[in-house]
Amino acid sequence: MRIGVLGGTGPAGRGIAARLASVGHEVVVGSRDRERAQHVVDELRERWGERVAGLAAGTNDDAASADLVVLATVWDAAVSTAAAHARQLAGKPVVSMANGLVKEGREFRPVPSPAGSLAAEVQQAAPGARVVAAFHLIPAAALADLDLILGSDVLVVGDEAARAAVLELVDGIPELRGLDAGSLANALGLEAFSAALLTVNLRHKGEATLRLEGIGPRRTP
Amino acid sequence: MRIGVLGGTGPAGRGIAARLASVGHEVVVGSRDRERAQHVVDELRERWGERVAGLAAGTNDDAASADLVVLATVWDAAVSTAAAHARQLAGKPVVSMANGLVKEGREFRPVPSPAGSLAAEVQQAAPGARVVAAFHLIPAAALADLDLILGSDVLVVGDEAARAAVLELVDGIPELRGLDAGSLANALGLEAFSAALLTVNLRHKGEATLRLEGIGPRRTP
Numbered sequence: 001m002r003i004g005v006l007g008g009t010g011p012a013g014r015g016i017a018a019r020l021a022s023v024g025h026e027v028v029v030g031s032r033d034r035e036r037a038q039h040v041v042d043e044l045r046e047r048w049g050e051r052v053a054g055l056a057a058g059t060n061d062d063a064a065s066a067d068l069v070v071l072a073t074v075w076d077a078a079v080s081t082a083a084a085h086a087r088q089l090a091g092k093p094v095v096s097m098a099n100g101l102v103k104e105g106r107e108f109r110p111v112p113s114p115a116g117s118l119a120a121e122v123q124q125a126a127p128g129a130r131v132v133a134a135f136h137l138i139p140a141a142a143l144a145d146l147d148l149i150l151g152s153d154v155l156v157v158g159d160e161a162a163r164a165a166v167l168e169l170v171d172g173i174p175e176l177r178g179l180d181a182g183s184l185a186n187a188l189g190l191e192a193f194s195a196a197l198l199t200v201n202l203r204h205k206g207e208a209t210l211r212l213e214g215i216g217p218r219r220t221p
Numbered sequence: 222m223r224i225g226v227l228g229g230t231g232p233a234g235r236g237i238a239a240r241l242a243s244v245g246h247e248v249v250v251g252s253r254d255r256e257r258a259q260h261v262v263d264e265l266r267e268r269w270g271e272r273v274a275g276l277a278a279g280t281n282d283d284a285a286s287a288d289l290v291v292l293a294t295v296w297d298a299a300v301s302t303a304a305a306h307a308r309q310l311a312g313k314p315v316v317s318m319a320n321g322l323v324k325e326g327r328e329f330r331p332v333p334s335p336a337g338s339l340a341a342e343v344q345q346a347a348p349g350a351r352v353v354a355a356f357h358l359i360p361a362a363a364l365a366d367l368d369l370i371l372g373s374d375v376l377v378v379g380d381e382a383a384r385a386a387v388l389e390l391v392d393g394i395p396e397l398r399g400l401d402a403g404s405l406a407n408a409l410g411l412e413a414f415s416a417a418l419l420t421v422n423l424r425h426k427g428e429a430t431l432r433l434e435g436i437g438p439r440r441t442p
Contacts, residue, residue: 108405110410113252155417182328182420189331189417195378199403206436215427
């Protein structure tokens with residue numbers, strides 16, 4: 001599948017682009033500045049060689065023209081970026097992986113969204129897009145380190161057809177397991193829980209990954 | 222420690238009361254109707270015998286006079302129950318374990334709260350209480366089955382001193398691990414994530430429990 005990453009030069013964008021390329025996808029690393037995207041692709045190729053052969057650099061416009069688009073900007077640019085590419089995003093799966101977050105002392109806190117969640121705001125900004133929220137709980141650095149086996153569960157919510165495509169995308173990454181958590185109404189839980197999880201990381205030693213025990217394969221509806 | 226359970230006769234209340242009694246606490250099962258509380262205590266004693274020797278029946282007033290109080294009513298009664306006992310709750314740890322939830326078709330969705338979270342509403346209703354939110358992600362039936370080793374992580378948020386007491390309470394239950402997730406601002410994540418987790422349970426076979434991997438013991442601040 002040809003995948004575009006909007007805001008592909010930041011930590012989340014680099015991480016998801018490298019990881020998806022490493023399992024055989026063609027991935028366009030998009031940026032407002034094409035040269036910056038090329039620089040990131042060169043760096044990733046230098047580090048990972050043939051493992052990221054599917055990476056290509058482009059503008060955000062190039063990335064938005066792919067079959068499936070990941071919105072990987074910093075969180076407070078997610079909505080405006082979706083709005084700027086709304087026409088191209090119409091009809092295709094768009095993955096929102098951001099969550100509004102502030103650091104206050106020794107904790108992270110969720111930033112409330114007037115639409116209920118950042119993903120819902122993205123949906124409003126790009127009404128034709130099939131918005132899905134996923135990948136909030138995997139640290140960008142872990143995504144980017146291809147020698148690291150992730151071993152994590154990824155809750156996926158949003159548009160039904162797009163959700164199925166993203167669950168498949170997740171399951172295609174070794175040791176990740178995609179879990180179907182319903183419609184975009186549940187994006188709030190994924191986004192806000194990220195702040196709690198990051199606070200746990202601050203207050204305990206280490207970097208938490210999510211595992212749910214006690215559940216089996218997805219049921220067909 | 223003497224623990225009171227407000228709304229102790231519902232599924233969450235029975236579960237947490239039995240589990241806490243089983244590790245040696247004195248637990249007052251509170252109810253608006255004292256006879257109903259006695260009936261529940263009798264049932265739990267019949268099932269678990271000496272393992273729940275610390276259980277006693279009482280009114281919600283009796284439960285609210287304990288050293289630490291768990292608010293275990295159905296979620297839409299949590300705020301009014303806290304308000305009704307606000308005076309007694311002042312100054313002591315009060316654990317909010319509820320989350321606003323509706324079922325729509327094949328999913329659960331979070332109910333938005335005007336205060337940001339149900340726990341924040343509880344805090345507003347009982348301003349002197351040291352409100353903590355915890356235990357959202359453990360199914361009531363699992364809590365109640367004392368033969369079942371829970372094997373789960375419990376994120377705890379809220380008032381600092383009360384949070385420390387509740388983390389200790391959690392760690393005192395075999396195979397539960399208390400994780401410090403910061404102030405009550407992070408109750409939203411715990412509450413809303415519950416809807417996503419319950420939806421995963423509906424859509425996959427089984428009953429999920431939460432495990433975070435990659436983190437170690439709590440740091441001292």
